[in-house]
Amino acid sequence: MFAGIPIANPAHAELRIAMIETMSGSQASSGEMFRNGLEYVIGKINRQGGFRGEPITFKVYDSAGTTTGAAQRFQEAVSDNMDLVIQGASSAIAGQLTDDVRKFNMRNPGKEKVFITVGAGAMELTGQRCHYYAFRFYPTPSMWAGALVNAMKGSGALEGRVYAINQDYSWGQDWQKATEELAGPGGYTIVGETLHDVNRIQDFSPYVAKIKIAEPDTVITGNWSNDLLLLMKATKDAGLSARFATSNLDQPGNLANAGLAALGHYNASMGSPEIGDGSFAEEYRKAYGRYPAYNDISASVSMEFIMRALQSVKGEGDVAPAEIVAAIEGFSYDSAYGPQSVRIEDHQFLMPLVVTRVDKNAKYKADGTDMGFLPIATVEPDNLIYPVQDTCRMKRP
Template sequence: MLGTFALGAQTLHAEPLKIGIIESLSGSQTSTGRLYANAVKYGVDKINAAGGFNGEPVQVTEYDNAGGAPEAADKFRQAVADGVDIVIQGASSAIAGQLTENVRKYNIRHPGKEVMFINLGGEATELTGDKCQFYHFRFTTTAPMRVNALVNALKNAGDLGDKVYSINQNYSWGKDVQAAVEAAAPAGGYDIVGEVLHDVNKIQDFAPFVARIKSANPDTVFTGNWSNDLLLLMKATGDAGLKVTFATAYLDQPGNIANAGATALGHYIANNYDNAAASSDEFPEAYKAATGHYPIFVEGHSAFAIAQLQQALGTLDFKGGDINVTKIALALENSVYDSPVGPISVRKEDHQTIRPVVVSKVVKNPKYPADDTDMGFQTVEVIPGEKAIYPVQDSCKMQRPSE
């Protein structure tokens, strides 16, 4: 009788959905990693406030990868030992590449107990190219999407010119940006008057690079640089008195506007989201009410990814039983989320999200000031997802589960 009672008691407890955030929560990328984690927590709190999933609150555990791929692999092993169903990560394409391979290999060895990877920030094109796999979903842009949007918006605004310079960090992301600038030249109607790839976060003085830019006399400088490599590049440009428009990917990283000062005015960024581009104040105000600040940098699009997951979960009913990650993945790839800047869908062939790209310009006295300054971003154009997307890469050979 006791055994029967115990069995009955066990069935009253449903299986919770477990999410593991494997993120850079210490080291040089802590500030960015924490923003990803903030946004995920915000989204999961909304899921749980609406009743959770499968009869239980969704559980979230943070795992600190300390900004390294080997550490991320270790944390992945810990996460799956803890029973995590979905891993989430954003800061660094190198770490995303490590995790997607960890997930792929784990799922091959554990059929029926698959784990899914929601990638919020790894933008290397290979992740939806030769590394594409069914259990990886990219809920952010890529270099072609950002560059195509920038070219389109700058051209429409009359700020592109016909001479372009490309300067980027010498790793997968920087090379992707350089290739995207080259590919967009015919549509943009510009000539590339110079290109350079430089060491990542090792250059202390960009004056020699700016001298090369100045001699090439471009109208616009495209760069995927981030952190100090963007700040110091812009500062050296300002110090040299070079009047040029920057077309960037990460100008909204916290601290950039404050540190760059007036040098940043008039420069452009292409990103997944900008508060000024939102269809209403509802999302930024709700985020601020929950977190104490308006969504910045990577927080907006990351919160949308969890909202889209919530929407997909709403189509499933496991009746309190085992979590079926394959069914969650199938529901997610069929979802369309109506974000404040436009619809976001998933391309089934490679699990790249087809998403709006917001192009903004740094101005004085914006609606949402950045870094406690009188400067911030003003929306120039929102490029719809179907216009910003690029073709599926030939190298993507996704093997789908039997449905």
């Protein structure tokens, strides 16, 4: 998958990449997968000669899953003279960091930092919080839900009754809104909705009982981490027969928690180890002891595009922040999954999404089960992208 990344001619320079991520606490496993995905690509490039002849510096800062922690770690990254600030889990933390970067850049012209999120999907990040030095390399809830509805309807798997359950913050609220807006095109009726506290619920059985009463054919959810793991466990315990559709089902533990009830569930992802010659999957397993899934995939797909874009910048010595932005904005690439690019107006990454179905015929099994994620459709970015939001008023140099 990454074997063809071109290496620029040696010319003493250093690219410094900071990852500010949740590396401790209950969400640490999610952060670790983001880290692995980034360092897989960076490590591969360093082994091939680095960036302009020098190894890329990659340093991880633990936000501890809080906006306060992220803000403090950003100041440390500034002190360490990092060029890129990358973040994954939590739209709230992404909002904190993109604002911190914007304010720093306003006060320090010529010393700007570039912010990239590879895992935050809240609409505001490419809306009122958009700015020239920020990029979102992750689909929004409308894109995720759109891919699922498109593929499931096309395969005849989307029946008439849908229930939506989501976390009660920007990400989950956007998922709920997208599910409502897609009801007409998808040909379904929403028979119930739930918004719940984020990562505080230990027992989802009351929520599953409410879902069972509504008798949906499909449950659409943007839940992630413990809120999906525990939801899957509760559905198994309750014998819920509804089909689930989400973008996080390939998070390790979900299929184990759901058991055979997961068969026929649908998942959307930025890629799949099932696509291609298998070399990416085997190399990743050799490095990390598991096949790539979930945040591994979104982080590695994003980082591959970013590094290909930066390698396209001609010249020697350190690369200026404005050059980084221009390179990413102007780059396009035909990946193993299809065309990838960045929309200049709001810096939203445009990529195909792979929709898979939990199936025993998948090559790569998950969680020690006999089930995996079998691709059924690749939905092109033109069918997913949302209009540029009026609230994005990007000021360009």
